[in-house]
Each structure stands twice: as C-alpha cells, then as structure tokens.
Amino acid sequence: MKLYYMTGAGSLASHIALEWAGGGYEAVRMTRSRLRSPEFLVLSPMGTVPVLLDEDLCLTESVAILAHIADVYPAAGLWGGTGASGRARTLQWLAFLNSEVHKAFAPIFYPERFRFGVANADANVDDIAAVARDRVRTLLGRIESQLAGLSWLTGERSIADAYLFVMLRWALTTKIGLAEFPDLAAFLRRLHEDRGVRAALAVEERLAGVPAPGRPDVSLPAPGRGSLLAEIVGVVEYREGEGVPQELRRGAVEVVVGEADVVISWSDEQYRGQAAMPLALFTRYLGDGAIRV
Ligand SMILES: N[C@@H](CCC(=O)N[C@@H](CS)C(=O)NCC(=O)O)C(=O)O
Structure with missing residues (x-):
C-alpha cells in the first residue's frame, strides 16, 4: 500500500x-x-x-x-472487537470524528474560508476561530464521557482510536487544550507511548535524526542569536498570561532563546502556534528529558 x-x-x-x-x-x-x-x-x-x-x-x-x-x-484486529456490533460501534465513532470533530477544526485552520456570505463577509478571523473552538470543546466533552473507564474508544483498540489521537493532538496544537478533559489527556499521553504512533510520528516529523535524551548540557544559542530545532517528547506545560497551564503538543518545534524566556513555535495542518516559557523552565525540561535538542 x-x-x-x-x-x-x-x-x-x-x-x-x-x-x-x-x-x-x-x-x-x-x-x-x-x-x-x-x-x-x-x-x-x-x-x-x-x-x-x-x-x-x-x-x-x-x-x-x-x-x-x-x-x-x-x-x-483494527475493527475493535469481533462481529457486527464491534464494527458498527467503531464506525459510529469514526463517523463522529470525521463528520463532526474533524470538520469543527476547519474554521481554526482556515478561518478565511468561512468568511462567505453577506452576513459573514466582515467577520473577524479570530471570532470565527473562537466560535469553532467552543464547538470543538462541546464535541470533546461527548468523547470524554464515552472514554470514562475505558482504555480505548470502543473498549478495544480500533481504527477510531488512531483518528481520535489526531483530533486530540490538534486540540493541543490549536491551544484548545485538554485541561478540562482528563480522560482524553490521559488517552493522548498513553498513545504517545504506543510503538505504531511513535513510528508514524517519527517519519512525519522527520525525527529520526534527533539525538537521544540525556543531553541537558547542550549549549543553547546566545539570546537573540538564531533558533534551534527541538523535539517535545514528554509532558511540557506553558501558560498564556494568567491562564491555566496548557500542554504543548509533542513533536518537532523551533525554539528561539531570549534573555529570560524562550519562544517555542510549531505548525500542524495550516496552524502556526507559538508559546513562551521562562528560560529556567525550558532548561529544566531539557534536564528531565521532556524536551530534546
Ligand atoms: N473528508 C476528507 C478530508 C480531507 C482533508 O480535508 N484533508 C486536509 C488535511 S486534514 C487537506 O488535505 N487539506 C488541504 C487543503 O484543503 O488545501 C477526509 O476525511 O479524508
């Protein structure tokens, strides 16, 4: 194939x-x-x-x-259990993820495509994205209640779980966050340890050349002197202003070092995200291996 x-x-x-x-x-x-x-x-x-x-x-x-x-x-066994009922349940969740959740992200990735019609022609792209974020949160709430007490969406691993993984990753990518959805956050973290997920991500993010952990002593560029490529491999949190801590999506990022802060940038689909954190915190994440450079 x-x-x-x-x-x-x-x-x-x-x-x-x-x-x-x-x-x-x-x-x-x-x-x-x-x-x-x-x-x-x-x-x-x-x-x-x-x-x-x-x-x-x-x-x-x-x-x-x-x-x-x-x-x-x-x-x-990717249909999540044997027989017609396992297959039907998996299809139900695939349909929900594809026709509801996936589509709900579109105005966040491509807000300009949603400025159609007289009423919407002057709409602010940030407002369009904000409405979409609320919609995604509502949909994630539905999945959070399904996942309670389960390791997989339908009880057994299926193709729907691969799809859910991508939608949850996007929730972090686009700063919707999963702080209010502990079961979804735990699912995402667990799948990041999955061999197949890691293999696919390594290819997509070109991570093969990223050095092994244990290099906290790596020398960072002097403040204002260029950027470096890094990989987020563990739980790394940042804060937007006074907001609650949010988890960074794992994978390849670009890091610009400042005097007291670092700015971390990433892009997925059409979205370019950016987050800042104190240099001391970044160095701590390097030390414990959650960030590799
Ligand atoms: N209904 C399609 C949607 C495919 C789709 O929208 N793919 C996006 C990436 S997630 C794409 O290729 N976008 C390119 C573009 O719209 O320019 C599916 O479920 O596979």
Whole structure:
C-alpha cells in the first residue's frame, strides 16, 4: 500500500493504522503546493490527503481508507472487537470524528474560508476561530464521557482510536487544550507511548535524526542569536498570561532563546502556534528529558 500524507494532517490517522496493521507500506510526503499538482489531482480530485493506493484501488476519505486497512489486515484486529456490533460501534465513532470533530477544526485552520456570505463577509478571523473552538470543546466533552473507564474508544483498540489521537493532538496544537478533559489527556499521553504512533510520528516529523535524551548540557544559542530545532517528547506545560497551564503538543518545534524566556513555535495542518516559557523552565525540561535538542 502507498499512503500520501502531509505532516500532522488528518492523514496521520491512516499512517498510524498502517503501522498497527503491520503489513509494510510506503509513505509519500506531500507539501501543500504539491496537493495542487495535476498528477496528484488525478488521485485526489479535491486536492486533499490522505490518499491510499492499493494495487488498482485508489482511495480518498479517511473513513474509507481506515476501513480498508482494517479489512485487509484482519489479524491486527483494527475493527475493535469481533462481529457486527464491534464494527458498527467503531464506525459510529469514526463517523463522529470525521463528520463532526474533524470538520469543527476547519474554521481554526482556515478561518478565511468561512468568511462567505453577506452576513459573514466582515467577520473577524479570530471570532470565527473562537466560535469553532467552543464547538470543538462541546464535541470533546461527548468523547470524554464515552472514554470514562475505558482504555480505548470502543473498549478495544480500533481504527477510531488512531483518528481520535489526531483530533486530540490538534486540540493541543490549536491551544484548545485538554485541561478540562482528563480522560482524553490521559488517552493522548498513553498513545504517545504506543510503538505504531511513535513510528508514524517519527517519519512525519522527520525525527529520526534527533539525538537521544540525556543531553541537558547542550549549549543553547546566545539570546537573540538564531533558533534551534527541538523535539517535545514528554509532558511540557506553558501558560498564556494568567491562564491555566496548557500542554504543548509533542513533536518537532523551533525554539528561539531570549534573555529570560524562550519562544517555542510549531505548525500542524495550516496552524502556526507559538508559546513562551521562562528560560529556567525550558532548561529544566531539557534536564528531565521532556524536551530534546
Ligand atoms: N473528508 C476528507 C478530508 C480531507 C482533508 O480535508 N484533508 C486536509 C488535511 S486534514 C487537506 O488535505 N487539506 C488541504 C487543503 O484543503 O488545501 C477526509 O476525511 O479524508
């Protein structure tokens, strides 16, 4: 199988499912500009990822791709339990994640696309994104109650969990945060320890070259002297003003060192996030291995 993906996009769910399936595959990195190339539009007329090629089958749409992976590799048990009821429950959550949660992020990633119609033409992009954040929180609340007492969305690991992982990662990416959803936060942290999740993320975030932990002695650039690449590998929290501590999404980030603070930047999908933290706190995270440089 051949998967076309974009770093950190919804295609990460299919990437994780392919890892869980264990059958071997090829992953093709796409950039936003390559999505519009004539060759790619033949495969994906809407110019979106994921796309999965499996011999003469060419599939778009995450739900179809995830279902195909689960069907082709039954031994991996990716339908979340045996029989029609396990499959139906998994499909129910896949549909919820795809048609409700995934879509609810769109005005945060692409607020300008939602400035249509006379009434909305002057809408402020920040207001559009704020409404969307509230909607995502409502939807996450529904999943939080489902997850109570469960390790997996339907009780057993399924393709829906790969999708949920990506949606929760986006919640951190876009600063919605998971502080009010302890079960979702625990799920996300647990999946970050999963071998398949780590393998897919390592490819997407080009983390293969990141050094092993235990280099807290690394010399940081002098204040105002350039940036460095780092990887968030553990629980790293920052604060927006007087707000509650928020967790940074794990993965590749860029760090700019100032006199007393560092500024950490990341991008996923169309979103560019930035957070500041005291230099002393950053150094502590380096020391305990939660951040690698
Ligand atoms: N309904 C599709 C949505 C695919 C989609 O919107 N993919 C995004 C990445 S998450 C994309 O490729 N966006 C590129 C763009 O819209 O320019 C699915 O579920 O797979």
